[in-house]
Amino acid sequence: MKVNIINYAIAFFIILLLSFLLPRLMPGDPLTAIYGEETLLSMTQELKSQLADSFDLDKPLWKQFFIYLYNLARGDIGYSYYHNAPVLRVVISYLPWTLLLMGTALILSTILGVITGIESGWRRGKTFDKALLVGMMSLSGFPSFFIGITFLLTFSVTLGILPLQGAKTAYSGLSGFPLLLDVLKHLILPLASLTLVFISGSFLLTRNTMVTILGEPFILTAKAKGLRDRQVRYKHAGKNCMLPVVTQTGIGFGTRLITGALFVEVVFSYPGMGTLTYNSLLMRDYPVLQGSLLIITIFVLGINLAVDLLYRKLDPRVGNAR
Amino acid sequence: MHVRLLKELRKDTFGKLGLALIAVFAISALIFPLIFRDPRSHSQVILKPPSSDHLLGTNDVGQDVWSRLVHGTRTSVLVAIGVGFLSTLISTLAGVSAGIIGGVYDKVVMRLVDALLVVPTIIILILVASYVNPGIWVLILLISLLNWQGGARIIRSQTLSLKERMHISAARTFGAGKWYIIFRHIIPDLIPILIVSFIHRARMAVFMEAGLAFIGIADPLMISWGMMIHHALKFYFLPVWKWWLLPPGIALSLLIISFVLLGYSLERIIEPRLLNA
Numbered sequence: 001m002k003v004n005i006i007n008y009a010i011a012f013f014i015i016l017l018l019s020f021l022l023p024r025l026m027p028g029d030p031l032t033a034i035y036g037e038e039t040l041l042s043m044t045q046e047l048k049s050q051l052a053d054s055f056d057l058d059k060p061l062w063k064q065f066f067i068y069l070y071n072l073a074r075g076d077i078g079y080s081y082y083h084n085a086p087v088l089r090v091v092i093s094y095l096p097w098t099l100l101l102m103g104t105a106l107i108l109s110t111i112l113g114v115i116t117g118i119e120s121g122w123r124r125g126k127t128f129d130k131a132l133l134v135g136m137m138s139l140s141g142f143p144s145f146f147i148g149i150t151f152l153l154t155f156s157v158t159l160g161i162l163p164l165q166g167a168k169t170a171y172s173g174l175s176g177f178p179l180l181l182d183v184l185k186h187l188i189l190p191l192a193s194l195t196l197v198f199i200s201g202s203f204l205l206t207r208n209t210m211v212t213i214l215g216e217p218f219i220l221t222a223k224a225k226g227l228r229d230r231q232v233r234y235k236h237a238g239k240n241c242m243l244p245v246v247t248q249t250g251i252g253f254g255t256r257l258i259t260g261a262l263f264v265e266v267v268f269s270y271p272g273m274g275t276l277t278y279n280s281l282l283m284r285d286y287p288v289l290q291g292s293l294l295i296i297t298i299f300v301l302g303i304n305l306a307v308d309l310l311y312r313k314l315d316p317r318v319g320n321a322r
Numbered sequence: 323m324h325v326r327l328l329k330e331l332r333k334d335t336f337g338k339l340g341l342a343l344i345a346v347f348a349i350s351a352l353i354f355p356l357i358f359r360d361p362r363s364h365s366q367v368i369l370k371p372p373s374s375d376h377l378l379g380t381n382d383v384g385q386d387v388w389s390r391l392v393h394g395t396r397t398s399v400l401v402a403i404g405v406g407f408l409s410t411l412i413s414t415l416a417g418v419s420a421g422i423i424g425g426v427y428d429k430v431v432m433r434l435v436d437a438l439l440v441v442p443t444i445i446i447l448i449l450v451a452s453y454v455n456p457g458i459w460v461l462i463l464l465i466s467l468l469n470w471q472g473g474a475r476i477i478r479s480q481t482l483s484l485k486e487r488m489h490i491s492a493a494r495t496f497g498a499g500k501w502y503i504i505f506r507h508i509i510p511d512l513i514p515i516l517i518v519s520f521i522h523r524a525r526m527a528v529f530m531e532a533g534l535a536f537i538g539i540a541d542p543l544m545i546s547w548g549m550m551i552h553h554a555l556k557f558y559f560l561p562v563w564k565w566w567l568l569p570p571g572i573a574l575s576l577l578i579i580s581f582v583l584l585g586y587s588l589e590r591i592i593e594p595r596l597l598n599a
Contacts, residue, residue, distance in 0.1 A: 141575055255442040
């Protein structure tokens with residue numbers, strides 16, 4: 001168990017080091033790399049020297065690193081001159097939308113993936129199974145952003161039945177139930193795209209586990225007892241599929257979630273971390289870019305660690321494997 | 323581990339399909355750019371629908387979309403091969419050496435692998451790429467450096483188990499040296515796994531390159547499907563998406579799907595336990 005957390009600590013340290021060193025080791029003035037050229041051009045000389053002071057750029061690199069860590073610990077991850085606000089506040093205002101999108105997509109894709117997986121495994125080798133298998137495999141090949149674009153072109157551009165972008169109608173002054181409806185309407189397409197991105201993973205896992213489990217003696221017993229098909233399928237086989245599905249989702253799970261969410265958000269200009277990253281890239285708003293990537297990383301490491309710990313608890317064999 | 327991959331592949335529908343598609347992409351990447359016009363030349367005819375002169379119309383600066391699509395194939399295929407090769411090479415070096423040398427070295431390498439496994443690589447890639455604005459070769463190097471850890475873990479465990487096999491102990495009793503065993507026995511026995519790893523890394527790389535270009539991180543001079551999608555998406559309100567946005571998206575998806583299919587069928591061939599599934 002302890003070993004595990006050390007891995008995450010190392011990963012975290014690598015990322016901190018990288019986001020500290022990159023702007024400072026780039027050729028040229030580190031201030032330019034930290035703030036971006038455009039911002040610096042519009043700054044007065046005093047402000048610039050004040051900034052250089054605040055970063056202690058004249059001190060040795062290792063001292064700068066400790067100052068960086070100290071600021072980080074206080075929650076100070078920089079100041080965005082583009083947003084004219086501390087980076088942390090900007091990031092926090094975008095984060096909930098990503099959480100909403102990722103959370104709902106995760107739940108929906110797991111449910112759908114497990115059900116289709118159970119049904120497909122039950123009918124192994126039949127046309128239904130083969131069609132689903134081919135479908136899901138192709139689905140897992142579609143890049144997330146292209147699935148999003150296809151939806152956008154179909155439902156928003158051509159049919160015009162769903163909103164093109166954003167998470168809610170701007171300046172609509174809605175509240176209560178109409179607001180909820182508005183938010184849901186904006187959520188549908190990004191959610192559907194992301195669900196399709198995630199579904200093949202849980203489908204393939206469930207299906208493979210199902211096939212293995214169906215060969216076990218207790219399934220034969222259940223059938224021999226005269227239980228109905230559906231009872232065997234879900235209560236006996238299906239329930240036992242859950243453990244491997246949770247455990248094998250394991251490592252790198254958060255990574256997959258965030259990668260999908262980032263790209264889908266950009267397609268729909270959904271105001272989450274992906275769009276924030278994209279916009280700060282466009283605007284060369286380096287403090288926000290760095291800050292948001294750092295927060296995303298911490299967040300993903302957190303998810304990965306949680307899943308990792310959870311599955312050791314669910315399946316003690318994993319912990320003893322090493 | 324001596325599996326005749328090609329012979330087995332021929333029996334597998336998924337594998338055949340994947341291999342055929344990849345071959346088509348590879349051949350068009352080689353030949354087509356030689357035939358069709360310069361993808362960079364600008365002209366006054368902008369946003370035109372497909373015609374006999376411009377098979378897929380023109381984009382917002384009057385460049386021929388078809389020849390950009392064809393040249394984009396070259397980028398994707400090059401990234402796939404480059405990263406597939408380089409990252410598999412790194413994982414082999416790390417995995418085999420960790421498995422053979424063992425001890426503290428093994429512990430250090432595997433700790434690094436475990437740490438890298440939980441890191442969201444795409445985020446690091448975005449962070450680094452936003453500073454260095456990589457061209458295609460630097461991009462291949464970057465993606466490879468961030469994507470060798472999964473392979474290394476598998477290769478190490480396979481090396482550990484190979485090390486104890488009968489034929490290798492036999493070679494050792496005949497006086498074979500460490501290097502002889504590595505190059506004549508262990509690496510040849512690893513080849514099926516290396517091929518699967520190559521395919522998976524290649525798939526990841528195609529996706530990552532396109533994804534980065536899609537969010538606007540790419541050398542502007544590079545011609546890539548992701549960048550075409552990036553530019554074309556700005557014009558979604560015009561009918562141009564039909565010939566400017568869909569073709570690169572479909573090409574990209576097809577290429578990745580063919581890697582998925584090939585990888586899946588290779589995995590089933592190599593892992594006999596899954597064959598029954």
